[in-house]
Amino acid sequence: MEYKIKDISLAEQGRKKIDWAESRMPVLMNLRKEFANTKPLEGMRIAGCLHVTKETAVLVETLISAGAELSWSGCNPLSTKDDIAAALAANNIPIFAWYGMSTEEFYWAIDKVLEFKPTLTLDDGADLIFRVHSEFPELSEDIIGGTEETTTGVHRLRAMERASKLLYPIIAVNDAETKSDFDNVYGTGQSTLDGVLRSTNIIIAGKIVVIAGYGHCGKGLAKNGSGIGADIIVTEVNPIQALKAAMDGFRVMKMDDAAKVGDLFITATGMKDILVKSHFENMKDGAIICNTGHYDVEINITDLENLAKSKREIRENNEEYTLQNGNKIYLLAKGRLVNLSAAEGHPSEVMDMSFANQLLSLIYLKEKSAILEKRVYDISREQDEKIAGLKLELMGYQIDKLTEEQEKYKDAYFEGT
Ligand SMILES: NC(=O)c1ccc[n+]([C@@H]2O[C@H](COP(=O)([O-])OP(=O)(O)OC[C@H]3O[C@@H](n4cnc5c(N)ncnc54)[C@H](O)[C@@H]3O)[C@@H](O)[C@H]2O)c1
Structure with a gap:
């Protein structure tokens, strides 16, 4: 297994931080448990390009437990946490990321990840997707879809869709309400x-x-x-x-x-x-x-x-x-x-929902690949509500449900004062 990181001796420190993040990410950990048996991502090879933080490590290990193989790079030269990269490398995950990469090294790392010949891509900022489109378009023959984590990446990909340049379907994870209204805001x-x-x-x-x-x-x-x-x-x-x-x-x-x-x-x-x-x-x-x-x-x-x-x-x-x-x-x-x-990025509790969206979107891409077009898709209302419901439940909150009468009233137009 090949990797390039700063210092493998930081692995133990990184592992402790990942353990801490796991204890703060109940939605993702619940889904990990659910998919460990069914392995919905079996046979999938995921090329990931997303900030190497403790929360990302929880996502990476959840994707593996759902059956995927993957290769990873950071999506920003200054955001990689070297101890987390070490913990992932020590867990046999091909990772190419370290804090303080030059621009040249940044693209070298993405290209290393693409050598893995992915079937799915996962981006934050669309640099990896763009690299496929501009430098290695032949890889898109095996890629059934990709996900995008942030606003700027989604803007880039929607512009590519408008120009009819997209080579495979994308899910705009950023635009899920359980992502942008929480991760970006809080x-x-x-x-x-x-x-x-x-x-x-x-x-x-x-x-x-x-x-x-x-x-x-x-x-x-x-x-x-x-x-x-x-x-x-x-x-x-x-x-x-x-x-x-x-x-x-x-x-x-x-x-x-x-x-x-x-x-x-x-x-x-x-x-x-x-x-x-x-x-x-x-x-x-x-x-x-x-x-x-x-x-x-x-x-x-x-x-x-x-x-x-x-x-x-x-x-x-x-x-x-x-x-x-x-x-x-x-x-x-x-x-x-x-x-x-300069800090650790978003707290684990909020990345819990963002990364649950990533996981479910990748599974959706695998299940629906036969019918999806080369477009940017929003995640479904159903997925958004499933994640919000799970998060609320795990936070110990309960909410009301519309009664049958209220359901009827909601859709009726003939009842006024
Ligand atoms: N730091 C992080 O961890 C993190 C997390 C999420 C998103 N982001 C990034 O942050 C940026 C903003 O994301 P968002 O979700 O808030 O996007 P958004 O589209 O919700 O908001 C951006 C706002 O900037 C305004 N704007 C555009 N040009 C402007 C200008 N010249 N002067 C003043 N305002 C201007 C727009 O009108 C808009 O209201 C994106 O690049 C996104 O990828 C960073």
């Missing part, structure tokens, strides 16, 4: 601040925190930030999202104006060039900037480098740029996902 909302705290140890209370994008992630961030005393400013391009932010009680303004007053800036848009030269020039001395969107394009680092007369790493994941005007700007995690680069 997961990113909390873990992004965790990343900021680990790389700065600032107090958030009393800070002016500018959040770019009031979608799923931005909304969660604003709620968490204001909960610990931040004065939140939201920037948006979508009037409906901006209105929601205003009515949720946050100040809304253009980035040109927010740049002058913010203490901490967090981009969460999936769009490029959210913070550029003119913003850096206008920022207060000591401003902190970071990103939690999928790619490192939201903060224009070239602009920042060009404005700077010097830079140094002042803390782990925290670089101090001294501008020509004498002001200092602190860039966290090199503008990459701060929650995964």
Whole structure:
């Protein structure tokens, strides 16, 4: 079995973290138990490209227990947890990932995973899928489908679908309500601040925190930030999202104006060039900037480098740029996902639902491969509700059920006052 990781001696430490994650992921562990006997993924070869965290390890080992073989790479050069990669390698899983990979090494790792000749792909950001389409289209003959974990990846794949370029069916796991309304909102909302705290140890209370994008992630961030005393400013391009932010009680303004007053800036848009030269020039001395969107394009680092007369790493994941005007700007995690680069990513409890969606979607792709087209599919309402129901039950909550009379009333149009 081939693998390339940083240090296999970290395996024991990684295993303990995986054990901890398992104890926080009851939905996935229940499904693991259910599928260990039936092996619905028997015969499937899964190529995975997703952040190597303890939660991902629980998913990986669940897929194996459901009968799949797999090969794995990370989906971001700075998000791999080396002890988790070691624990997976020690468990005979072909894995090609380490913290601090160069761009060249990143694509080398994806290509190694593709040597495995998959029948299913699992992506976070669509880099592996895109690699199949651009470099190895012949592999698609054996691939019956793929899943996509994040908003940016789904946008990319829907664009490929519109251009009739998709070579196999995709399930947009991100768009499940039990994924994006929880993982992106509560997961990113909390873990992004965790990343900021680990790389700065600032107090958030009393800070002016500018959040770019009031979608799923931005909304969660604003709620968490204001909960610990931040004065939140939201920037948006979508009037409906901006209105929601205003009515949720946050100040809304253009980035040109927010740049002058913010203490901490967090981009969460999936769009490029959210913070550029003119913003850096206008920022207060000591401003902190970071990103939690999928790619490192939201903060224009070239602009920042060009404005700077010097830079140094002042803390782990925290670089101090001294501008020509004498002001200092602190860039966290090199503008990459701060929650995964500087902290541990989303808490296990919320990844429980996201990864249950991944597992069920891969099984669905196997079962329905004969009828699926080269399109991006949403997951079914049934799957969403099954996962929400299981999670609630395992959290110890019970809910009401419509009575027969209420069921009739729901669909009736003739009953008024
Ligand atoms: N850090 C993580 O672990 C994590 C988790 C989930 C998603 N993501 C990533 O975070 C990003 C956002 O995801 P989401 O689910 O919140 O997406 P979303 O589509 O729900 O929200 C994005 C918001 O950004 C706004 N926006 C776009 N361009 C903008 C601009 N120039 N200025 C201000 N606002 C702008 C959009 O109008 C939208 O409201 C994506 O890249 C996604 O892949 C990261």
